[in-house]
Amino acid sequence: MKAVEEGRGALGDWLEAQPHNFYDADPLLQILVREGGIGDRIETLEALGAEAAGPLDAAVIENNRPGNLPSLETFDGIGRHVAGIAHHPSYHRAGKFIYESGVMAAYAEIPNPHPLILSLFYLSAHVGEGGHNCPLACTAGLIRALQALGTEEQKAAWLPGLLTPVYGDHLVGAQFLTEVQGGSDVGANATVAERRVDGSWRIVGEKWFCSSADADLFVVTARPEGAAAGTAGLGLFLVPRDLDGEPNAFVLRRLKDKLGTRSMVTAEIDFEEAYAEQLGPLEDGFRNTMELVIDTSRLYNAFGCAALAHRAYLVARGYAEHRRAFGETIASYPLVKETLSMTRADAEAALAGSFWLARIQQRVDSGEAADDEVAFLRMGLNLNKVRTAQLSHDAVNRGIEILGGNGTIETFSVLPRLLRDNVVFENWEGTHHTLRMQAFKDAVRFGVHEGFFAVLEGRLGRDRLRGDRRAFEQCLEQRDTLLLRRVCDRLGSWIHLAELESIDDPGIRARAELTTTRHLSADPIRDGYRDLVERCAS
Numbered sequence: 001m002k003a004v005e006e007g008r009g010a011l012g013d014w015l016e017a018q019p020h021n022f023y024d025a026d027p028l029l030q031i032l033v034r035e036g037g038i039g040d041r042i043e044t045l046e047a048l049g050a051e052a053a054g055p056l057d058a059a060v061i062e063n064n065r066p067g068n069l070p071s072l073e074t075f076d077g078i079g080r081h082v083a084g085i086a087h088h089p090s091y092h093r094a095g096k097f098i099y100e101s102g103v104m105a106a107y108a109e110i111p112n113p114h115p116l117i118l119s120l121f122y123l124s125a126h127v128g129e130g131g132h133n134c135p136l137a138c139t140a141g142l143i144r145a146l147q148a149l150g151t152e153e154q155k156a157a158w159l160p161g162l163l164t165p166v167y168g169d170h171l172v173g174a175q176f177l178t179e180v181q182g183g184s185d186v187g188a189n190a191t192v193a194e195r196r197v198d199g200s201w202r203i204v205g206e207k208w209f210c211s212s213a214d215a216d217l218f219v220v221t222a223r224p225e226g227a228a229a230g231t232a233g234l235g236l237f238l239v240p241r242d243l244d245g246e247p248n249a250f251v252l253r254r255l256k257d258k259l260g261t262r263s264m265v266t267a268e269i270d271f272e273e274a275y276a277e278q279l280g281p282l283e284d285g286f287r288n289t290m291e292l293v294i295d296t297s298r299l300y301n302a303f304g305c306a307a308l309a310h311r312a313y314l315v316a317r318g319y320a321e322h323r324r325a326f327g328e329t330i331a332s333y334p335l336v337k338e339t340l341s342m343t344r345a346d347a348e349a350a351l352a353g354s355f356w357l358a359r360i361q362q363r364v365d366s367g368e369a370a371d372d373e374v375a376f377l378r379m380g381l382n383l384n385k386v387r388t389a390q391l392s393h394d395a396v397n398r399g400i401e402i403l404g405g406n407g408t409i410e411t412f413s414v415l416p417r418l419l420r421d422n423v424v425f426e427n428w429e430g431t432h433h434t435l436r437m438q439a440f441k442d443a444v445r446f447g448v449h450e451g452f453f454a455v456l457e458g459r460l461g462r463d464r465l466r467g468d469r470r471a472f473e474q475c476l477e478q479r480d481t482l483l484l485r486r487v488c489d490r491l492g493s494w495i496h497l498a499e500l501e502s503i504d505d506p507g508i509r510a511r512a513e514l515t516t517t518r519h520l521s522a523d524p525i526r527d528g529y530r531d532l533v534e535r536c537a538s
């Protein structure tokens with residue numbers, strides 16, 4: 001019995017030793033915050049860091065228990081159509097911590113303070129998607145689109161509610177592009193917009209993946225009648241959930257039964273002549289959707305993945321320090337040490353690269369960025385989204401590995417849920433291939449790779465990037481996308497390394513070296529690779 005008590009006691013010690021503040025437990029974030037010009041916001045970050053490691057985490061765990069997940073309430077008690085969603089009280093407890101941190105309210109500052117906002121988001125994403133973190137990304141994109149494109153009436157109607165930090169008074173956004181016939185191929189959208197005589201619009205069609213489906217205001221892509229096929233003919237529209245207290249003309253067909261992000265509602269929605277307003281010029285609809293809405297979400301996605309990876313590291317490190325096997329704590333075994341170092345290195349790489357992009361986004365917004373930086377951001381956002389999601393997938397998986405069999409148990413730690421969330425993070429806001437292909441197409445059409453490499457070479461030197469630049473340019477010259485996975489993944493790691501190597505900290509430097517050894521040592525062009533791929537398919 002003594003052995004059993006000791007074993008369970010060690011697990012209790014592990015739980016006790018978990019960080020009480022995710023900001024204090026993150027030396028890299030502290031450095032980035034201090035050096036990134038937001039050192040005066042540390043109090044705000046520390047406050048959310050403590051909540052996220054305590055009551056916010058507990059609320060999200062409770063919300064994800066079977067029976068507490070959201071459900072569809074199509075009609076109210078007396079049969080009126082309400083298109084509603086019922087949430088467990090723990091959902092609202094979690095939301096109060098997140099929104100009242102001021103994360104959305106900070107968008108009132110112009111230019112938007114991306115490093116601050118995304119650091120807050122990173123802290124809240126340590127609990128996983130948590131029911132609110134996807135809606136935050138959607139709301140951020142909506143706010144930025146309204147700030148850039150909204151009429152004075154639209155801004156006055158919506159921005160105060162979207163920017164208030166008061167939970168309950170606040171408004172939430174959503175973004176609906178995907179239809180059943182295609183998500184990556186947004187140009188295949190069949191939803192139409194019909195103009196009304198008063199200049200407003202009617203939206204008719206089906207949206208297949210609608211996250212944050214209980215939002216107050218949706219941004220929707222739709223094709224005005226008679227507009228061109230493909231993305232060129234897509235307009236961007238605002239669709240309010242309610243009109244004078246009644247639901248707008250749409251039906252929540254059903255909620256998706258998802259692998260991950262389960263406490264956040266994703267629905268299929270039929271728009272049945274729903275009232276809509278045009279947002280920005282019709283002919284720029286797709287460009288505005290990508291630059292203001294989707295690019296915003298892609299950076300949120302990357303910070304979210306960095307957070308999942310860092311949480312996995314914290315859980316696993318504590319476990320390894322307390323769990324004993326073969327007479328030793330497992331943290332003393334070289335293979336465990338290596339696993340923890342890899343996990344930490346991947347978490348740091350994801351955060352450092354994403355933080356760099358957030359700083360550049362702020363420079364671009366304020367008009368201070370050079371053309372090369374604008375191009376770097378455009379290509380970097382896509383490559384970074386892919387790479388961070390891959391790293392966090394591996395990091396969470398490795399965290400589970402350190403916990404052994406216990407790692408697979410939903411009630412034992414948050415890691416199984418984080419892994420499931422991560423799979424969703426890898427797919428929404430653009431799949432890996434879609435993002436690689438977008439980098440490729442942007443390079444073919446606009447030559448964005450020139451500015452991208454100029455910025456990266458400025459940080460890392462030409463020699464180190466020579467092989468990857470050659471490989472990427474070879475893809476372009478030959479219009480051949482087979483090598484893109486390998487090249488783009490390496491370019492994602494180079495983005496991370498450029499930022500990591502600028503940080504004067506021996507541990508971070510060592511882990512940056514580990515990243516180089518693991519992800520960047522071999523030349524991406526390998527003789528016989530095409531043959532190998534062919535042979536694999538036979």
Ligand SMILES: Cc1cc2nc3c(=O)[nH]c(=O)nc-3n(C[C@H](O)[C@H](O)[C@H](O)COP(=O)(O)OP(=O)(O)OC[C@H]3O[C@@H](n4cnc5c(N)ncnc54)[C@H](O)[C@@H]3O)c2cc1C
Nearest residue numbers: 175176177178182183184209210211428429430431433434
């Ligand atoms: C939980 C969840 C919530 C979501 N919420 C929303 C939302 O709120 N709003 C919204 O608009 N969308 C949402 N989505 C949809 C998401 O953005 C799409 O699933 C995603 O863009 C991929 O589209 P698809 O599923 O149609 O896959 P497809 O486009 O059919 O892709 C299938 C596969 O083909 C690959 N592929 C496609 N084109 C190419 C190519 N040219 N070269 C190589 N490979 C290619 C893809 O990478 C993928 O592996 C959500 C998805 C999930 C899972």
